[in-house]
Amino acid sequence: MYEGAVQDLIDELGRLPGVGPKSAQRIAFHLLQADAEDVTRLVTALTEVKAKVRFCEECGNVAQGERCRICADPRRDHSAICVVEEPKDVVAIERTREFRGTYHVLGGAISPIDGIGPDDLRVRELMQRLAGGEVQEVIIATDPNLEGEATATYLSRLLRTTVPDLAVTRLASGLPVGGDLEYADEVTLGRAFEGRRRVDA
Amino acid sequence: MHVRHLTLKDFRSYPSAELALTPGVTTLVGRNGQGKTNLVEAIGYLATLGSHRVATDQPLVRFGAAQAIVRGAVVRDDREMMVELEITPGRANRARLGKAPVARPRDVLGTVRTVLFAPEDLALVKGDPSERRRFLDDLLVQRQPRWAGVRSDYDKILKQRGALLKQAAPLFRTRSGKGAGRHTPRAGEPTTAEARESALHTLDVWDTHLATVGAQLLYARLRLLRDLVPDLAECYDAVAETDANARATYKSSLHEDAAKRLAEGEVPEIEELRVAILESIERVRDQEVERGVCLVGPHRDDVVLSLGDLPAKGYASHGESWSFALGLKLAAYRLLRRDLGDDPVLILDDVFAELDTGRRDRLAELVADCEQVLITAAVGADVPTRLRESGHTYAVELGHVSAHPPSAAAATDAVESESESAESGDE
Numbered sequence: 001m002y003e004g005a006v007q008d009l010i011d012e013l014g015r016l017p018g019v020g021p022k023s024a025q026r027i028a029f030h031l032l033q034a035d036a037e038d039v040t041r042l043v044t045a046l047t048e049v050k051a052k053v054r055f056c057e058e059c060g061n062v063a064q065g066e067r068c069r070i071c072a073d074p075r076r077d078h079s080a081i082c083v084v085e086e087p088k089d090v091v092a093i094e095r096t097r098e099f100r101g102t103y104h105v106l107g108g109a110i111s112p113i114d115g116i117g118p119d120d121l122r123v124r125e126l127m128q129r130l131a132g133g134e135v136q137e138v139i140i141a142t143d144p145n146l147e148g149e150a151t152a153t154y155l156s157r158l159l160r161t162t163v164p165d166l167a168v169t170r171l172a173s174g175l176p177v178g179g180d181l182e183y184a185d186e187v188t189l190g191r192a193f194e195g196r197r198r199v200d201a
Numbered sequence: 202m203h204v205r206h207l208t209l210k211d212f213r214s215y216p217s218a219e220l221a222l223t224p225g226v227t228t229l230v231g232r233n234g235q236g237k238t239n240l241v242e243a244i245g246y247l248a249t250l251g252s253h254r255v256a257t258d259q260p261l262v263r264f265g266a267a268q269a270i271v272r273g274a275v276v277r278d279d280r281e282m283m284v285e286l287e288i289t290p291g292r293a294n295r296a297r298l299g300k301a302p303v304a305r306p307r308d309v310l311g312t313v314r315t316v317l318f319a320p321e322d323l324a325l326v327k328g329d330p331s332e333r334r335r336f337l338d339d340l341l342v343q344r345q346p347r348w349a350g351v352r353s354d355y356d357k358i359l360k361q362r363g364a365l366l367k368q369a370a371p372l373f374r375t376r377s378g379k380g381a382g383r384h385t386p387r388a389g390e391p392t393t394a395e396a397r398e399s400a401l402h403t404l405d406v407w408d409t410h411l412a413t414v415g416a417q418l419l420y421a422r423l424r425l426l427r428d429l430v431p432d433l434a435e436c437y438d439a440v441a442e443t444d445a446n447a448r449a450t451y452k453s454s455l456h457e458d459a460a461k462r463l464a465e466g467e468v469p470e471i472e473e474l475r476v477a478i479l480e481s482i483e484r485v486r487d488q489e490v491e492r493g494v495c496l497v498g499p500h501r502d503d504v505v506l507s508l509g510d511l512p513a514k515g516y517a518s519h520g521e522s523w524s525f526a527l528g529l530k531l532a533a534y535r536l537l538r539r540d541l542g543d544d545p546v547l548i549l550d551d552v553f554a555e556l557d558t559g560r561r562d563r564l565a566e567l568v569a570d571c572e573q574v575l576i577t578a579a580v581g582a583d584v585p586t587r588l589r590e591s592g593h594t595y596a597v598e599l600g601h602v603s604a605h606p607p608s609a610a611a612a613t614d615a616v617e618s619e620s621e622s623a624e625s626g627d628e
Contacts (some may be wrong), residue, residue: 020481110363110403119396146357146410154406186347 006032021091058129060105060122062087070094070102077101079136083126085109085143093141101139104129109147110154118154126155130163137167144173144191202277202314202543203573204244211266212288213239214600226574226592229263230581237597241317241548243271244575247284248315248546249339250306253322259290275313277543284312288309309316310346314541318527319550325511325529326522330452330503332605337504340429340533348421355414355499362407362495369400370493395451404490408482415498416475419453423468424500425536426451432535437528440563441521445508447528454501456481464505516620523555526627531567544572552576553583561585 001007014024020174031039055061056068063069070076070090080101085088090103106121129135140155142148152170159168173194175184184192209218214236223398229237238254241365242261245253252261262269268289275282285297286306288403296306303309324332341348372393428547437447453460459477462469480496482489506513506525513525537545547568553561565585568574574592578584581594596603 110370110406112361112363112403112407115364115368117365117368117399119399146354146361150361150406150410153409154403157405158402185350186244 013132060107060125061090061101075100077086079134080139081126081129081135081137082139082141084141085148085151089141089143097100099139101137106142106151109142109151111147111150121151123155123158127158127162130159130166135166137169140168140170202275202546204273204313204546204575205276205281206274207240207244208270208272209240209243210270211263212243212269212271213261213263215239216263216600218600218602220595220602222573222575223415223593226259226568226576226588228576228578228581228584228589228592228594229597230578230584230594231597233579236321236600237579238550240597240602241550241575241577241605244273244313244546245315245317246288247273247286247309247315248343250286250310253317253319253550257290258288258294258479259289262290270552273313284309284314306384307346307349310342310349314343314537314543314545315548316530316537316545317548317550318552319548320552320555322526322530323522325526327519328505333504333506334500335531336533337425338418340536341421341425343533343537343545344425348418351414351417351421353507355411355418358407358410359495359498359500362404362411363493365400365404365407366489366495367493369397369404369490372397372400373490411495411498412475412478412482415478416471418499419474419478419502420468420471422452422502423463426504427466427468429529429532429536432532433528436531436535437524439567440527440531440560442523442559442575444562447513447525448507449503449529450507452503452505454481454497456484477541492628520555520557520560524560527552527564529627534571547571547574549576551578553578553585554580 002010009028009031010021010024013019014021016024019027031042044062052064053062053063054066056063056071057066058071059068061068061070063071065072066183069104077100080099081104082093082099082101083106084093085106085108087105090105093099093103104122104126105125106126108116108121110118110121126138130138138155138159140152142151142155156168156170159166172195173188174195175181175188181189203224204222207218207220208223209215209220211217218240220275229240231237237438242252242254245251246261248556252258255261266285270285270287272283274287277474282300283297286309287295290293294306296303296309298309338348338352342352362572404409426449433449434447438444450466453463455463455477459481478497485496506529507518508521508525511517513522517525534545534547549564549568552564556564561583562585565588568588569591574588576584576588581589
């Protein structure tokens with residue numbers, strides 16, 4: 001145990017995800033030795049993030065204004081929506097530069113154990129966006145785990161019944177690129193077999 | 202396969218232990234509470250990632266220690282493989298195969314295969330259905346490790362669906378009294394009718410997943426049971442020297458028609474089972490919602506064991522139940538041996554004391570050709586002489602293992618002399 005302010009800092013840092021007591025201690029002493037200027041910048045960043053960042057009214061992604069950068073961009077294809085669980089998934093997909101449509105952030109996945117049902121996710125907002133009739137395709141990109149799959153099943157059923165003309169797709173799951181077949185676990189390999197494609201020669 | 206060497210660190214009563222083993226019969230003799238079973242329990246843990254005695258890992262770690270290490274050198278087809286497990290209660294275990302750590306402990310399943318028979322196995326016959334389900338599922342995983350994944354997926358789905366049913370239950374129960382409970386909608390929140398609708402929609406999703414994964418598990422169990430039953434009858438008769446027609450039939454929680462077919466030993470295709478599970482869920486939906494419990498699926502099934510026309514549970518004597526449990530384990534052994542083209546390690550923990558002389562001798566005969574048999578006994582004389590003479594006997598005393606030369610083991614029929622030599626021959 002350290003005295004007063006140092007221990008308070010360690011305790012606060014230790015509450016962050018992925019930071020254990022040892023890491024918290026290391027960060028705390030790093031901050032103690034850092035220039036006052038650097039620390040002020042960190043403090044400002046922390047205050048700003050709480051004060052300025054909001055959630056996009058359209059897609060639920062983090063945003064500076066009413067709408068996020070992607071939703072506000074006229075060059076984006078507004079007829080395709082990619083549904084993801086978290087804002088960090090948007091960043092991951094953006095890195096690919098493959099997708100030029102817009103996103104919809106659900107804010108989690110269906111998980112009754114954690115008390116999260118469809119009503120706790122931004123499903124209603126998604127349906128409102130679809131009501132306009134502009135959207136042609138919805139790509140479901142929830143995580144390929146049990147909860148993500150359940151959410152995907154729920155959404156695809158809901159979409160199929162309420163908006164029959166809509167194209168609903170799900171991201172493929174299979175082998176990682178650049179990896180070795182022998183290192184793939186049996187579930188992934190099984191999925192890859194299920195989703196195999198005909199080779200166009 | 203056989204275990205050539207076992208190393209323990211802070212496992213149960215052992216601060217550390219080294220035990221060299223050979224193919225053939227090894228008998229561990231020692232008074233009660235000296236740590237015989239701990240040794241075989243450790244080998245069982247390497248094979249199943251679980252103990253046959255306790256459900257949690259905490260008791261496996263020596264009191265006061267943070268973690269336990271179990272390491273085994275296993276020889277199969279003249280190739281040696283090292284498996285190491287680091288057991289830390291409350292955290293995920295870590296495993297190594299050879300020198301390299303593996304991503305998940307599950308990946309070491311299949312390196313060591315054991316069939317362990319212990320006094321606890323009496324519960325297979327006399328205990329709850331969960332004991333028999335666990336027996337089947339454990340055997341499934343030993344046969345094909347990939348079932349471990351299906352099994353854990355199914356458990357997760359069950360938990361999620363169970364949680365959903367519990368949350369939904371009050372919505373359907375308080376039909377008349379809207380003011381009752383914390384589910385009264387506030388302004389702007391969905392009304393009870395809407396909430397019910399939404400709950401049922403979500404439930405549909407979990408039904409689908411439960412049926413898909415449940416059907417796979419059910420299919421695997423049915424196929425396993427079909428392969429196991431002929432061996433069971435043979436092994437029981439061989440141990441008990443009767444013609445008792447020991448049988449095991451699957452008792453399913455599916456709707457009546459399907460359950461009847463499964464009880465007759467039919468093994469339908471996975472797709473057919475999936476549909477049957479969905480139909481059955483549909484029929485009990487009201488009850489499930491009312492009680493907040495998943496009522497259909499492999500987790501509610503049982504295996505009915507019977508001798509002749511009578512169920513073993515309730516009708517069989519203590520000795521018969523014991524022989525039945527032994528028959529199940531020996532049948533499992535034969536099944537694995539046939540499937541894998543290799544002998545699992547057979548562990549007989551404290552078995553002989555419960556059997557009459559005839560059964561002891563016949564059991565000895567049955568296990569004589571196994572590649573490796575590990576036997577524990579409190580009284581050395583309980584183990585038939587031919588078994589002890591054919592292999593090595595070790596004395597276990599207060600967490601120390603000392604080797605007896607095989608000739609000495611053969612000569613010592615009395616326990617006293619064995620424990621005395623254990624004291625003098627400490628490692």
